[in-house]
Amino acid sequence: MRNCILSFLLITGLMPTTYALADGNDGNRYSNILPREYRAEISASRSYLVTRDRRFRSHHRKHHDDGDHKPIIIDVRTVEEYVGGHPPGAYSIPFPHIYNRQRDPAKGEYIPADPEDFVEAVEALDLPKDTLIITMCRTGYRSVLAANLLARAGYTNVHNMWEGFVGRLKVNLVGDFVDLDGDGVIDGSDPYSGDRDGWANFAALPVSYKLKHRLLYKPYMYLYYSVTGER
Numbered sequence: 001m002r003n004c005i006l007s008f009l010l011i012t013g014l015m016p017t018t019y020a021l022a023d024g025n026d027g028n029r030y031s032n033i034l035p036r037e038y039r040a041e042i043s044a045s046r047s048y049l050v051t052r053d054r055r056f057r058s059h060h061r062k063h064h065d066d067g068d069h070k071p072i073i074i075d076v077r078t079v080e081e082y083v084g085g086h087p088p089g090a091y092s093i094p095f096p097h098i099y100n101r102q103r104d105p106a107k108g109e110y111i112p113a114d115p116e117d118f119v120e121a122v123e124a125l126d127l128p129k130d131t132l133i134i135t136m137c138r139t140g141y142r143s144v145l146a147a148n149l150l151a152r153a154g155y156t157n158v159h160n161m162w163e164g165f166v167g168r169l170k171v172n173l174v175g176d177f178v179d180l181d182g183d184g185v186i187d188g189s190d191p192y193s194g195d196r197d198g199w200a201n202f203a204a205l206p207v208s209y210k211l212k213h214r215l216l217y218k219p220y221m222y223l224y225y226s227v228t229g230e231r
């Protein structure tokens, strides 16, 4: 038994320091399966304030070690999801799917993203490593994968937007879905539902449809102008 404990301590001691066990307590929405290697979670509302509101940003900087560069949001959803609406000023760097997020053959070819290409695209933005980088996807799963990649690449201040852009249905204390917007229905299938807790839904933060060249993912630039937007 003592040997077992010693070998356990030895093995865990040899693990890389960035490795974390996915025990459900790491903070992200899927932490039962995805560990957090990045710095912290951040809410959609705080992400909005910290990237769009100058006064809040200077207040935030006073209390957090956020480097000198303006905080940014990296939208890691697919091209068609970005075209379907995104936070104003958010970069589009898709991961782990560039196109055809439902893998629906009727929509065309499925294009996966390579982890190294994702990190390279972020590095091409030439940001100081301590920049507050917020990763965001639809419900906060893909953004965790992306945030972990950036943490491993040496970015020290990566936050994951916990709810994501659309979010998930809110539940009450006993786990029932709830009618947040009081319209008499719980809108599980409606992507614009007020019953989902994300940036564009319950949080009702501004949504942009602009396709600014400098914010788009260069290797697949043509896709932004040929796909149909969706959420």
Ligand SMILES: [Ca+2]
Binding pocket: 179, 180, 181, 182, 183, 184, 185, 186, 187, 194, 195
């Ligand atoms: Ca409702």
